[in-house]
Amino acid sequence: xxxxxxxxxxxxxxxxxxxxxxxxxxxxxxxxxxxxxxxxxxxxxxxxxxxxxxxxxxxxxxxxxxxxxxxxxxxxxxxxxxxxxxxxxxxxxxxxxxxxxxxxxxxxxxxxxxxxxxxxxxxxxxxxxxxxxxxxxxxxxxxxxxxxxxxxxxxxxxxxxxxxxxxxxxxxxxxxxxxxxxxxxxxxxxxxxxxxxxxxxxxxxxxxx
Ligand SMILES: Cc1cc2nc3c(=O)[nH]c(=O)nc-3n(C[C@H](O)[C@H](O)[C@H](O)COP(=O)(O)O)c2cc1C
Numbered sequence: 001x002x003x004x005x006x007x008x009x010x011x012x013x014x015x016x017x018x019x020x021x022x023x024x025x026x027x028x029x030x031x032x033x034x035x036x037x038x039x040x041x042x043x044x045x046x047x048x049x050x051x052x053x054x055x056x057x058x059x060x061x062x063x064x065x066x067x068x069x070x071x072x073x074x075x076x077x078x079x080x081x082x083x084x085x086x087x088x089x090x091x092x093x094x095x096x097x098x099x100x101x102x103x104x105x106x107x108x109x110x111x112x113x114x115x116x117x118x119x120x121x122x123x124x125x126x127x128x129x130x131x132x133x134x135x136x137x138x139x140x141x142x143x144x145x146x147x148x149x150x151x152x153x154x155x156x157x158x159x160x161x162x163x164x165x166x167x168x169x170x171x172x173x174x175x176x177x178x179x180x181x182x183x184x185x186x187x188x189x190x191x192x193x194x195x196x197x198x199x200x201x202x203x204x205x206x207x208x209x
Contacts, residue, residue, distance in 0.1 A: 014141060014144060014145055015141075016187060017144060017185070017187065018140055018141060018144045019144075019149065019182070019185075019186065019189060019190070020150075020151050020152060020189065020190065021097065021149030021150060021151045021178070021180075021182045022094045022095065022096055022097040022151045022178075022190060023094065023097060023100070023182065023183040023184065024097045024100040024101045024102070024149060024151075024178065024180035024181065024182060024183060025100070025180060025181040025182070025183055026100050026102060026180075027102065027180075027181060028102040028103075028180075029102055029103055029148065029179065029180065029181075033146070033148070034057065034103055034105075034179070036146075037139055037142050037143050037146070037148065037179075038055055038139070040138065040139070040142035041053070041135040041136075041138045041139045041142065043138070044131070044134045044135040044137075044138040045131065045134050046116075046128075046131035046132075046134065046135070047116070047119070047120040047121055047127040047128060047130070047131050048116030048117070048118065048119030048120040048121060049115075049116055049119075050113070050115055050116035050119075050120075050121070050128055050131060051115065051116075051131075052109045052110045052111070052113060052128045052129075052131055052132055053107060053108070053109065053110075053131070053132045053135045053174075054107070054108040054109070054110050054167075054168075054171055055105055055106075055107055055108075056105070056106045056107075056108070056165040056166070056167065057103065057104065057105055058104040058105070058106060058164060058165060059104075063164040063165070064098070064104055064164075066160055066163070066164045067098060067104070067156065067160065067161060067164050067176065068098050068099060069160075070156045070157045070160040070161065071096055071098060071153065071155055071156055073157070074155045074156060074157060075095065075155050078090070078155060079091055089194065089195065089196060090196075092194065093190075093191070093194055093196065094190065095153070095155060096151065096153045096155070096178065097151050097178045097180070098153060098178060100180070101151070101178030101179060101180040102179070102180045103178070103179040103180055104176070104177070104178060104179075105175075105176075105177040105178075105179060106161055106164070106165040106167070106173065106175075106176050106177075107132060107135070107136055107173075107174045107175040107176070107177060108132070108162075108165070108167055108171035108172060108173055108174060109128050109129045109131075109132045109171065109172045109174050110128075110168070110170060110171055111125075111128065111170045111171070111172055112168075112170035113170075129172065129174060132174040132175075133174060133175075136152070136174065136175050136177070139177070143179060147181070148179055148180065148181065148182075149179070149180060149181065149182035150177055150178065150179050151177065151178045151179075152175055152176070152177055153176045153177070153178060154175070154176070156176055158172075158173040161173050161176055
């Protein structure tokens with residue numbers, strides 16, 4: 001399979017236009033779209049072909065509200081821990097779209113599943129979790145390619161999310177994701193817009209030894 005120069009250019013554009021979205025329209029995703037997106041993550045790489053990802057869609061309002069409350073608690077604590085010079089700006093940042101996003105997805109790593117019989121995981125077992133991150137990244141791009149926004153919320157108590165998702169005991173929380181139609185499209189990321197930090201050239205992070 002050879003990909004055309006046009007495709008390569010469009011793929012780069014997809015990378016550039018992918019955003020962490022926190023401002024969602026409240027209208028639902030059409031039936032079947034989430035399944036289509038999740039199906040697209042199935043070709044993600046995983047250590048030993050372990051496919052340790054487990055996705056739980058959280059639809060129940062009471063379960064969602066427990067997640068929102070967890071965010072409020074954690075974010076209040078994070079604000080209190082800020083350097084005073086940053087506190088005002090931090091307080092103005094929008095760091096989740098939990099209330100507006102029509103779709104909530106908790107993503108776990110199954111630490112107990114033996115499908116891959118441990119291949120590649122004896123020295124660095126954390127590779128299972130990294131495999132789940134690969135799937136999340138694929139989901140992010142698949143969503144963006146279809147015009148769907150996705151936001152990763154990590155200011156949460158994992159045990160609260162595990163309970164809200166009725167996760168099995170061997171499942172470790174990797175990501176809590178909001179999905180939906182974005183309110184707007186933009187090339188610059190939210191934190192740059194807010195003046196919190198700036199994206200830098202990768203070359204600054206590369207060395208040769
Ligand atoms: C592991 C991970 C956790 C993140 N958690 C949060 C979060 O809790 N709240 C938030 O607003 N953004 C979160 N983000 C999004 C980042 O802030 C965002 O990716 C970064 O600012 C760059 O913006 P962009 O994704 O639009 O390019 C997270 C991103 C990653 C990869």
